[in-house]
Amino acid sequence: MKKLIEGFGRSAIGTVRYAGGVSVLFFETLFWVAMPPFRPGQIYDQMVKIGVDSLPIATLTAFFIGVVIALQSAYQMIKVSAEMYIPSLVSISMTREIAPILTALVVAGRVGASIAAELGSMKVTEQIDALETLATPPIKYLVAPRFLALFTMLPLLTVYADLIGIIGGYTVSVYKLGLTHSMYIKMTFQPLVLKDIFTGLFKSLIFAVIICIVSCYEGMKVEGGAEGVGLATTRAVVISSMLIITSDALCTVIFYFVG
Amino acid sequence: MIEATNVVKAFNNRLVLNRLSLKIEKGETLVIIGRSGCGKSVFLKHLIGLVKPDQGEIIIDGINVAALTFKQMSNLRMRFGMLFQAAALFDSMTVGENVGFNLIEHTNLSSQAIRQRVEESLELVGLRGIQDLKPAELSGGMKKRVALARAICMKPEILLYDEPTTGLDPIMADAINDLIVQLHDKLKVTSVVVTHDMVSAYKIGTRIAMMYQGHIVEIGTPEQIKNTSNPVVRQFITGSAVGPITDINFKSLEQVEGDRK
Ligand SMILES: Nc1ncnc2c1ncn2[C@@H]1O[C@H](COP(=O)(O)OP(=O)(O)O)[C@@H](O)[C@H]1O
Ligand SMILES: [Mg+2]
Numbered sequence: 001m002k003k004l005i006e007g008f009g010r011s012a013i014g015t016v017r018y019a020g021g022v023s024v025l026f027f028e029t030l031f032w033v034a035m036p037p038f039r040p041g042q043i044y045d046q047m048v049k050i051g052v053d054s055l056p057i058a059t060l061t062a063f064f065i066g067v068v069i070a071l072q073s074a075y076q077m078i079k080v081s082a083e084m085y086i087p088s089l090v091s092i093s094m095t096r097e098i099a100p101i102l103t104a105l106v107v108a109g110r111v112g113a114s115i116a117a118e119l120g121s122m123k124v125t126e127q128i129d130a131l132e133t134l135a136t137p138p139i140k141y142l143v144a145p146r147f148l149a150l151f152t153m154l155p156l157l158t159v160y161a162d163l164i165g166i167i168g169g170y171t172v173s174v175y176k177l178g179l180t181h182s183m184y185i186k187m188t189f190q191p192l193v194l195k196d197i198f199t200g201l202f203k204s205l206i207f208a209v210i211i212c213i214v215s216c217y218e219g220m221k222v223e224g225g226a227e228g229v230g231l232a233t234t235r236a237v238v239i240s241s242m243l244i245i246t247s248d249a250l251c252t253v254i255f256y257f258v259g
Numbered sequence: 260m261i262e263a264t265n266v267v268k269a270f271n272n273r274l275v276l277n278r279l280s281l282k283i284e285k286g287e288t289l290v291i292i293g294r295s296g297c298g299k300s301v302f303l304k305h306l307i308g309l310v311k312p313d314q315g316e317i318i319i320d321g322i323n324v325a326a327l328t329f330k331q332m333s334n335l336r337m338r339f340g341m342l343f344q345a346a347a348l349f350d351s352m353t354v355g356e357n358v359g360f361n362l363i364e365h366t367n368l369s370s371q372a373i374r375q376r377v378e379e380s381l382e383l384v385g386l387r388g389i390q391d392l393k394p395a396e397l398s399g400g401m402k403k404r405v406a407l408a409r410a411i412c413m414k415p416e417i418l419l420y421d422e423p424t425t426g427l428d429p430i431m432a433d434a435i436n437d438l439i440v441q442l443h444d445k446l447k448v449t450s451v452v453v454t455h456d457m458v459s460a461y462k463i464g465t466r467i468a469m470m471y472q473g474h475i476v477e478i479g480t481p482e483q484i485k486n487t488s489n490p491v492v493r494q495f496i497t498g499s500a501v502g503p504i505t506d507i508n509f510k511s512l513e514q515v516e517g518d519r520k
Contacts, residue, residue: 122349125347126347127347128351129304129309129343129346130341130343130347130348130349131349132308132309133309134361135334135336136335136360136364
C-alpha cells in the first residue's frame with residue numbers, strides 16, 4: 001500500500017515536472033519567435049517539410065474518411081429516406097471535428113516523430129551544445145522555425161482536408177447513392193456556417209502547438225545515445241496524440257456550452 | 260585568466276567534479292590529462308557555460324560565468340572556440356556552412372568573403388576544396404579537423420580542445436599539435452586541451468594538470484610532470500596497468516565521497 005502511494009506520488013510529481021518543462025519551452029519559444037533575426041529561408045524549408053510533404057497522406061486519409069462517413073450514414077439514412085442530409089453530415093463533421101483531429105494525428109505521427117528524432121540525434125551528438133557555444137540559442141535556431149511552420153501549415157492542411165473529405169463524400173453520394181451534383185453542393189454548404197470552419201481551425205492551432213512543443217521537448221532532452229532517440233520519438237508521438245485527443249474533447253465540450 | 264574554485268558537479272547523485280580548483284593563465288596552453296570518464300569533458304563544458312556547477316564558481320577575467328544574462332553569455336561565448344570530442348558538426352549543413360557558421364550568423368560579411376575566410380580556416384587544418392561536402396562524407400579524422408576549423412574561424416581568444424588528436428593518425432595528430440602550438444605562439448590564444456595522448460601533452464602543454472577522482476591531483480610544467488613522484492600521475496603517464504589507479508584497495512571516488520559526508 002505504501003509502495004502504491006509512493007509510486008502514485010512519484011508519477012504525479014513526474015507529470016507536474018513534465019508539464020512545467022513543456023510550458024517553459026512553450027513560453028521560451030514564443031519569446032524567440034518574436035525576436036529578430038527572422039529566418040525566412042529556414043521557416044520556408046520547414047513549411048515544405050511539414051506542410052507540403054504531408055499532402056499525400058492527408059489527402060488519402062481525408063478522402064477515405066469522407067467516403068466512410070457518407071457510406072456509414074447512408075446505411076441509416078436510406079431507411080428513413082433522408083439521403084439528402086448526408087452531404088451536410090459530411091461537411092459539418094469534417095470541418096468541426098474530423099479534419100482537424102485526423103490531420104493533427106497524422107501530422108503528429110509523421111512530423112512529430114521526425115522532429116523528435118532529428119533534435120534527439122542532434123542532442124546526443126552534441127550538436128545542440130555546439131550551437132550554444134556558437135552563441136546561437138537552440139530554441140531560436142531549431143524550435144522557432146518549426147513552430148511557425150506548424151502553426152501556419154496545420155490549419156492550412158486542415159482546410160485542405162475539409163475539402164478533400166467533402167470530395168470523398170461527394171464521390172459516394174453522387175456516384176453510388178444517386179444524389180445530384182447540385183443537390184450535393186447545396187446541402188454541403190447550406191448548413192455550414194463560418195463558425196464551423198473557425199472552430200476547426202482554432203483547434204488545429206492548439207494541436208500545432210502541442211505537436212511542436214512536445215516533439216521538440218522530447219528531442220532536446222534526449223539522453224543515452226540511439227536508444228534514447230528511439231524512446232523520445234515514440235514518446236513524442238504518443239504524448240502529443242494523447243494531448244491532441246484530450247484537448248479536442250475539452251474544446252468540443254467548451255464550444256458546446258459556450259457557442 | 261580563467262579561475263575555477265571548488266567546483267562540484269554531480270549527475271544523478273554521482274559525483275563527477277569534486278571541489279575542483281584550477282587557475283589558467285592568459286596565453287598559456289594548459290593540458291588536462293586523466294582517464295576516460297573522469298570528468299574532463301564536463302569540466303570543459305563548465306568553462307563555456309554549457310554546464311552549471313552545483314557548487315563553486317568559474318571566473319573568467321573577473322566575470323562569474325554562472326551569473327551572466329543571456330546577452331553577456333553570448334558575448335562571452337563569442338570569445339571562445341570549442342572543439343567537441345566527437346566533432347559535433349551540424350550534419351544538415353555543408354562543411355563550408357559549418358565552418359562559417361559564426362560568420363554567417365553573427366557578421367554581415369558577403370558570402371564571397373565568408374567563403375574566403377572559411378577556406379583559410381580549412382587550410383590551417385590541412386584541408387582544402389571540401390566546402391561543399393556534407394559531414395557524412397568525411398572520415399572521422401577529417402570531421403575533427405573541420406570542427407577545429409570551425410572553432411578557430413572567428414579567431415577566438417580562448418580555445419577549448421576536447422581530445423583534438425584522438426582518432427587521428429600519428430602524422431595528422433602531430434600536424435594538429437603543431438597547429439595548437441602555432442596558435443599559442445602567434446595569436447597568443449589561451450588554450451585548454453583535454454587529452455590522454457601523452458606525446459601530444461608534452462609537446463603542446465606549457466603546463467599539464469592531472470585530473471583524478473574529480474579534482475586536480477597534480478599540476479606543473481611538462482618537465483615537472485615527467486619527473487613527478489606522485490604514484491597516481493606516474494601510473495597514468497607511463498601507461499601502466501598496475502598502480503594505485505587500478506588498485507582495488509585504493510579508494511574510489513564514491514568511497515571518498517562517502518568519507519566526506
Ligand atoms: N549530461 C550528463 N548527464 C549525466 N551524466 C553525465 C553527463 N555528462 C557527463 N556525464 C557523466 O560524467 C562522467 C564524466 O564524463 P566526461 O566528462 O565525458 O568524461 P571524460 O573525462 O572522458 O571526458 C561520465 O561518467 C559521464 O557518464
Ligand atoms: Mg571526454
